[in-house]
Amino acid sequence: MRTELDWSEYQDRGMGDAYADIPKQGGDFAKAVAVCIRSGVCEQHGRGVMCPSYRITGKPLLSPGGRVQLLKRALNSDAKAITYDRELAEAMDLCVACKGCKRECENNVDMAQIKIEYLAQQLKTQPLLWRSRLFAYSPLWINRFPWLGRLIRLRNRSALLAHWGDKWLGIAKQVALPEVAVTPFAPLDRSFPPLSAHPSGEIREVVLWLDSFSTLFAPQQAEDALYLLRLAGFTVHVVHPRSVDGAILDSGRSLLTFGLVEETRKLSRQLLKVLSPYVEQGLAIVGLEPSSLLMLRDEYKTLGLGQPALALAKQAMLFEEFIAAELTRGGFQLPFQAGKITQPVLIHGHCHQKAIGAMKSVRRVLKAIPELEFSFIESSCCGMAGTFGLESEHVDYSHQMAQQSLVPSLQAAPEALVVCNGFGCAHQIKVTAHRPTSHLASLLRHALAEQ
Ligand code: SF4
Numbered sequence: 001m002r003t004e005l006d007w008s009e010y011q012d013r014g015m016g017d018a019y020a021d022i023p024k025q026g027g028d029f030a031k032a033v034a035v036c037i038r039s040g041v042c043e044q045h046g047r048g049v050m051c052p053s054y055r056i057t058g059k060p061l062l063s064p065g066g067r068v069q070l071l072k073r074a075l076n077s078d079a080k081a082i083t084y085d086r087e088l089a090e091a092m093d094l095c096v097a098c099k100g101c102k103r104e105c106e107n108n109v110d111m112a113q114i115k116i117e118y119l120a121q122q123l124k125t126q127p128l129l130w131r132s133r134l135f136a137y138s139p140l141w142i143n144r145f146p147w148l149g150r151l152i153r154l155r156n157r158s159a160l161l162a163h164w165g166d167k168w169l170g171i172a173k174q175v176a177l178p179e180v181a182v183t184p185f186a187p188l189d190r191s192f193p194p195l196s197a198h199p200s201g202e203i204r205e206v207v208l209w210l211d212s213f214s215t216l217f218a219p220q221q222a223e224d225a226l227y228l229l230r231l232a233g234f235t236v237h238v239v240h241p242r243s244v245d246g247a248i249l250d251s252g253r254s255l256l257t258f259g260l261v262e263e264t265r266k267l268s269r270q271l272l273k274v275l276s277p278y279v280e281q282g283l284a285i286v287g288l289e290p291s292s293l294l295m296l297r298d299e300y301k302t303l304g305l306g307q308p309a310l311a312l313a314k315q316a317m318l319f320e321e322f323i324a325a326e327l328t329r330g331g332f333q334l335p336f337q338a339g340k341i342t343q344p345v346l347i348h349g350h351c352h353q354k355a356i357g358a359m360k361s362v363r364r365v366l367k368a369i370p371e372l373e374f375s376f377i378e379s380s381c382c383g384m385a386g387t388f389g390l391e392s393e394h395v396d397y398s399h400q401m402a403q404q405s406l407v408p409s410l411q412a413a414p415e416a417l418v419v420c421n422g423f424g425c426a427h428q429i430k431v432t433a434h435r436p437t438s439h440l441a442s443l444l445r446h447a448l449a450e451q
Pocket residue numbers: 035036037038039040041042043064065068101104105106107108109
């Protein structure tokens with residue numbers, strides 16, 4: 001089996017351990033699978049169950065450990081490809097790549113990454129579904145052909161189009177698609193001067209890397225983040241999907257979700273070329289959407305992109321991580337006004353934010369707003385998980401995941417303002433709980449004293 005991702009990080013795992021039970025094919029990928037020690041922790045019941053597919057079904061084979069068992073069986077078999085195993089295919093299909101296992105399993109089984117490799121292997125024996133192609137390339141296509149946004153709006157308002165989309169493509173007719181903003185965010189300049197002096201008295205610079213989800217679907221959050229960073233005294237260099245003529249600068253998250261490794265690699269090289277000069281200057285690369293930004297920090301390292309990707313990974317930060325770090329060192333001061341936000345704030349964390357422990361940074365940032373009343377929703381994956389919640393055969397599972405704790409928590413606090421930085425989570429909250437959400441950047445801007 002020739003793997004598509006770089007699994008060399010696991011090359012020494014389990015070596016010399018008679019009990020590691022490393023499968024006979026798959027090389028370092030097999031070692032990544034074999035880090036599971038069959039402790040059964042991921043098959044426990046009650047609160048805090050890590051895997052959303054196990055939570056809603058209670059089936060052991062739909063837990064991380066269950067998937068490992070099936071993968072090992074396939075990697076030990078003589079079948080031509082691991083993707084011929086039907087039971088494994090079903091189990092991998094319901095993994096929503098939330099990284100819950102990477103965070104909570106005692107051996108950090110990274111099923112989300114294993115799934116990417118699995119899908120890449122699947123593409124060697126099966127063509128990509130039309131629906132997957134559509135979803136995988138949508139950020140690129142919408143950036144190139146903005147009129148596609150009108151088509152999405154039309155589909156959302158036409159029961160007939162929704163019905164055809166369901167019948168011919170497998171896009172769930174009962175769920176609205178995320179709508180492209182009428183005016184996406186398109187900054188006129190590449191660099192923006194600070195709006196006030198930095199507390200250190202020095203000239204400070206930062207890169208605001210804007211992902212396609214923020215610019216196309218939620219332009220207000222891009223605008224608010226830019227404003228806040230400038231107001232806090234930073235010169236902000238904006239890298240936008242259309243910053244380079246003839247290219248689309250996108251993380252490639254949507255492509256990689258469907259196992260399109262080579263296409264992602266091409267895209268990531270373009271983005272690296274633009275970001276690397278800033279990285280070499282030692283600037284932080286700040287992003288707004290968790291799954292997009294964390295791709296630069298996590299998945300890029302598995303694409304074999306060399307030293308520039310490793311350097312970028314060290315400087316790529318979520319908006320909340322950057323501000324929390326600056327607050328700690330006294331480099332971020334804004335005139336927040338006590339009582340400006342009168343409602344309690346309820347925060348839903350994106351799975352990838354939670355997987356790297358970024359909710360601590362969110363808490364640190366929210367504490368900077370005097371007298372703000374806030375709490376966090378205790379939930380696992382919201383169920384949208386990329387486009388999982390938009391897919392006909394998955395929509396019921398997706399709603400069950402949302403109903404586990406996210407929707408009940410929102411219903412229990414009807415007056416709360418909901419903060420959520422994940423693009424997919426925000427959409428899931430909109431379609432399942434009918435509640436608007438704000439990005440943390442927008443909440444912070446809202447909390448400023450009138451200028
Ligand atoms: S995946 Fe992790 S938690 Fe689950 S059985 Fe394996 S080692 Fe234990």
